[in-house]
Amino acid sequence: MTATEAGTATTTGTFAPRPGAAPLPRMIRAQAALETRMLLRNGEQLLLTVIIPTLLLVLFSAVDIVDTGAGKAVDFLAPGILALAVMSTAFTGQAIATGFERRYGVLKRLAVSPLPRWGLMTAKTCAVLVTEVLQIALLTAVALALGWSPHGNPLTVLLLLLLGTAAFSGLGLLMAGTLKAEATLAAANLVFLLLLVGGGVIVPLAKFPEAARAVLHLLPISALSDGLREVLGHGASVPWSDLGVLAGWAVLGLGTAAKFFRWE
Amino acid sequence: MRSTSPGSTPRTPGRAPAVEVTGLVKRYGTKTAVDGLDLTVAHGTVTAVLGPNGAGKTTTVETCEGYRRPDDGTVRVLGLDPVADAAALRPRIGVMLQSGGVYAGARAEEMLRHTATLHAHPLDVGMLIDRLGLGSCGRTTYRRLSGGQQQRLALAMAVVGRPELVFLDEPTAGLDPQARHATWDLVRELRADGVSCVLTTHFMDEAEQLADDVAIIDGGRVIAQGSPDELCRGGAENSLRFTGRPGLDLASLLKALPADSSASEPASGVYRVHGKIDPQLLATVASWCAQNGVMPDAIAVERHTLEDVFLELTGKELRA
Numbered sequence: 001m002t003a004t005e006a007g008t009a010t011t012t013g014t015f016a017p018r019p020g021a022a023p024l025p026r027m028i029r030a031q032a033a034l035e036t037r038m039l040l041r042n043g044e045q046l047l048l049t050v051i052i053p054t055l056l057l058v059l060f061s062a063v064d065i066v067d068t069g070a071g072k073a074v075d076f077l078a079p080g081i082l083a084l085a086v087m088s089t090a091f092t093g094q095a096i097a098t099g100f101e102r103r104y105g106v107l108k109r110l111a112v113s114p115l116p117r118w119g120l121m122t123a124k125t126c127a128v129l130v131t132e133v134l135q136i137a138l139l140t141a142v143a144l145a146l147g148w149s150p151h152g153n154p155l156t157v158l159l160l161l162l163l164g165t166a167a168f169s170g171l172g173l174l175m176a177g178t179l180k181a182e183a184t185l186a187a188a189n190l191v192f193l194l195l196l197v198g199g200g201v202i203v204p205l206a207k208f209p210e211a212a213r214a215v216l217h218l219l220p221i222s223a224l225s226d227g228l229r230e231v232l233g234h235g236a237s238v239p240w241s242d243l244g245v246l247a248g249w250a251v252l253g254l255g256t257a258a259k260f261f262r263w264e
Numbered sequence: 265m266r267s268t269s270p271g272s273t274p275r276t277p278g279r280a281p282a283v284e285v286t287g288l289v290k291r292y293g294t295k296t297a298v299d300g301l302d303l304t305v306a307h308g309t310v311t312a313v314l315g316p317n318g319a320g321k322t323t324t325v326e327t328c329e330g331y332r333r334p335d336d337g338t339v340r341v342l343g344l345d346p347v348a349d350a351a352a353l354r355p356r357i358g359v360m361l362q363s364g365g366v367y368a369g370a371r372a373e374e375m376l377r378h379t380a381t382l383h384a385h386p387l388d389v390g391m392l393i394d395r396l397g398l399g400s401c402g403r404t405t406y407r408r409l410s411g412g413q414q415q416r417l418a419l420a421m422a423v424v425g426r427p428e429l430v431f432l433d434e435p436t437a438g439l440d441p442q443a444r445h446a447t448w449d450l451v452r453e454l455r456a457d458g459v460s461c462v463l464t465t466h467f468m469d470e471a472e473q474l475a476d477d478v479a480i481i482d483g484g485r486v487i488a489q490g491s492p493d494e495l496c497r498g499g500a501e502n503s504l505r506f507t508g509r510p511g512l513d514l515a516s517l518l519k520a521l522p523a524d525s526s527a528s529e530p531a532s533g534v535y536r537v538h539g540k541i542d543p544q545l546l547a548t549v550a551s552w553c554a555q556n557g558v559m560p561d562a563i564a565v566e567r568h569t570l571e572d573v574f575l576e577l578t579g580k581e582l583r584a
Contacts (some may be wrong), residue, residue: 031382104368189410
């Protein structure tokens, strides 16, 4: 520490004001890079976004625990696991991270930085998308190694993934912006677990009773895993009903999050 | 007492005030946190905002930072409305929150570099890290920093963008004496370089050391404002204290003193004279002592500190 003599400071010009915001693209790029590093550095997040989906994919492909119907297990599982990966990052991971950022005043401090709020949200979305690209690359490689043979139009797959990300982000931010950080932590993990079991990720919805199935089909995770399975498994053109469900959740989630999100 | 005399940099006459708050009212539900508060911070000065807990300090500062919308009154910061002109104002101010503000998993240096990246002409990050003694913990994540290190990082983040005006909310709470002096030196240097500064504090010596102006807030209003000297001179009376043999004749001493004075022996052999303490009164006391064969040991003018003034204005009882 420099211990300058207590007393009248002399002008050095070091701190002479020269304010100004950095160019917007630079701010958003830096913020997105920081947000991505925070996501990837967090051990619990990695468990949720990388380790659990990979383990589930390998385990259920190799061992015949759940009857996934006709055909190779991996052909049923891979689309569901991709949906799970999207949910783990856009919903669970983002909700928990943002909840604690709100709790620890990170959002409050950023609110007085030159980065506008929409710039922060753009950066957060970029961080989620970068994480998803890494997840999908890894999981696709593992699935291919397990003998997965995907079909379908990649653009339709991309559309499903993006709509799914929008839907889960909205719900995650709604939770993070309204609940206490600890409540968000608990609820986001619980929802993750429930949707993992009841959302057609590894257990086909056909295994559920008729009455439950109608409701389960309306869950965002069901729509995403079913839509991906239609396209990647059967080469379906456009799964409109699934896209419709995802779009509905996206509008609902992002709309209510925008209305009710509290920054402090 | 004060070792510095702020005033080494002349306040720029004719420049608009850095902060101008008029008739500010802020309510939370039925509770009125700020109740018609006026505050002016001259350009290029350090203003300390003092007040008991719950007096409205943080609410006032956070309204200036654009976090809260006034229920009544006007707030102008660098001539701008902190809410309506937030986008224009934000790059020009530096903010140190009372706590937090950093990602738990971010490393100290990483966070400071990131904050610098958001500004067009930031300070040299390495220099700031050295100045604030953060070199040894640059690679430590925020959650593992000590409270004092977290404070210093928050201070560095407030100044790294080369702002015109900084808001420091209790910048030295929880700091050890070395870090406290490093913070004081930095504030003095900011001021010398023309940065305006608003700081809230509970430490009277901090206000005496750093501030050109002190605003004492209580019950959501400014109840006194002035330089530390002005505040210490006005309001509270001073006193003269000396020791001698016990049981001196106070009535005889009072007769020698001016009419509005009083004299007492609060402890055996300790005497205190209250009133307008000036050289004339000192000479009167000394000559009375000479006439009575008393050697006035330890004779001293007891000047009121800012703390005395503060307690006198805001009351001594503890508040919930």
